[in-house]
Amino acid sequence: MQSLAKCRVTHIVCSSYNHKCRDGIIFTNSNLATGRTITQSSTIGTWLGQQAIDFNPGFKKPSSSCSSTDNQTNPWWRVDLSSVYRVSRVVITNRLDCCPEKIDGAEIRIGNSLENNGNNNPICAVISSIPAGVSSTYTCNNMDGRYVSLFIPGDSRILTLCEVEVYGEGVTKEADLVWGTAAQSTLFYDWYTQNALDGLSSTCSHTTTHTDPWWKLDLMKMYSVNRVTITNRPDCCESRINGAEIQIRIGNSLENNGNNNPICAVISSIPAGFSSTYTCNNMDGRYVSLFIPGDSRILTLCEVEVYGKGVIKQADFVFWETINGFIFLIQCIVR
Structure with a gap:
């Protein structure tokens, strides 16, 4: 008896140009913070919060490409990733022109709560120091969260960020x-x-x-x-x-x-x-x-x-197919 396989494209899993796929999980090389909503505790001049995710580290003109709060108690900066991700690492770029020590002691926090502006979420890392103009990577061990915030506890502090990059994978949460x-x-x-x-x-x-x-x-x-x-x-x-x-x-x-x-x-x-x-x-x-x-x-x-x-069920076999640079998940049901 002849078996017929009825196949269909379930969905685009990822683009082979800027993603890596393994065992059906999407591992993105893209910055998850890109294009997201940014909030910070205060803004000095034109140092807007969104400038920390503009792909410009501000080495020539930091006031137009870095974010900065005013001098205040417990300054913070937060990105809303719009959904829950499993964050593997966060990359922070410090300003080049001056004052690299201002970032010392900043806490990277990741979680789903907006209590205390998200600054009560679990800590991924505490930044001891970053040299001027240098990008430092902090491993977060796949912490789950929608909000990634940077927070400096203390009085008379300024939080300046020239670039924030967040990397991880999507998480299917219980609903x-x-x-x-x-x-x-x-x-x-x-x-x-x-x-x-x-x-x-x-x-x-x-x-x-x-x-x-x-x-x-x-x-x-x-x-x-x-x-x-x-x-x-x-x-x-x-x-x-x-x-x-x-x-x-x-x-x-x-x-x-x-x-x-x-x-x-x-x-x-x-x-x-x-x-x-x-x-x-x-x-x-x-x-x-x-x-x-x-x-x-x-x-x-x-x-x-x-x-x-x-869950993905009812497939007798599943395979990946690359078409025009995009990776598709194909499900085939043998009849």
Whole structure:
């Protein structure tokens, strides 16, 4: 029997001109700070924060190509990378014309918090000194973060940066996967299915009384589900969940409305108005369903939250192809 391979380009992984690819991970040689939003604690004259990422180290005219704060307490500079990256290293170029010691003691911080303007994030490195006009590289050991900041603690300090370069790789972080399409076995008045996804515990989904009621979420593509959080109704009837053996099922089949998929957990009870979290140990699936087996049952859900990461599945073989300088990921399914 002849096998046919149906192949498709999944996505451009990276450009071979300025990236390196290894084991499906993008390692970029490009400065992640380029074109990003810059903020600094103060600005002296025309020494704008954005000038620290303009590819010009300012050796001829630093006032038009370096950033600088005013003389102040705890000056700082921050770049928002717009999403979370795994930062491998940061390169700092010091000014050439004068005052190289002004950067001494600056802290490079990386993280996802904007508390204290991002200066409470974990420290990658502390700059002891950088000679005038020299670029120094600081290894950050793949710290995860959206914000990279430089911060000098102390009074009467000035932070001047002639170039900041940030290098690393993209990170797929755990996300709340509630953007899919929901359905339920029956509808009780205006207790709509989508109410379980609206972020409000005061509005709930509700089936009528019948045999084997269910609620199902189609995530639209496959995810590796880490956990599911269920919020019970606060007003009454919380005991409908108690001992009901509500099954959280995750998988790719719609057989029996998805209720034959593998079980993540069985809910024994949830107090009124409370949220309980169930660990699913990275189960792969497109459909998440809740199902109560038995006669004369009612399924009420005031909030359903699903957390996980995207996965690439359902390919019999995967290969890389370079076309016009771009590297593509090709998935082929043998039929």
